Amino acid sequence: MKSKSGKYITFLPDNRIVLVSQKDQSVLDIAVRESLPLNHTCGGFGTCGTCRIFVREGLENLPPRNEVEMEMAGDRGFADYERLACQTEPIDGLVCEIPPKA
Numbered sequence: 001m002k003s004k005s006g007k008y009i010t011f012l013p014d015n016r017i018v019l020v021s022q023k024d025q026s027v028l029d030i031a032v033r034e035s036l037p038l039n040h041t042c043g044g045f046g047t048c049g050t051c052r053i054f055v056r057e058g059l060e061n062l063p064p065r066n067e068v069e070m071e072m073a074g075d076r077g078f079a080d081y082e083r084l085a086c087q088t089e090p091i092d093g094l095v096c097e098i099p100p101k102a
Ligand code: FES
Pocket: 039, 040, 041, 042, 043, 044, 045, 046, 047, 048, 049, 050, 051, 052, 084, 085, 086, 087
């Protein structure tokens, strides 16, 4: 019998379920690998804000924002569910939505 092993996260709106590899440091790493339409102008340094995602499930299990993300979230008035993919740990069961491009 095959059992589910490993960590998975889901990207909306396409409901794309992706296995998280050990090398994935952030949600952005996965989005890039999967060629998902998520911008990352600063290359993952937490300074551009273009990798913003909406966390739809699993927010309560995420570690709190790090200092870099905290600063951007404060400057831009992010809601709790708005996170930077490059600064967000890809925890198992996370469901995040890639917002439509502005
Ligand atoms: S890629 Fe620039 S803030 Fe995440």
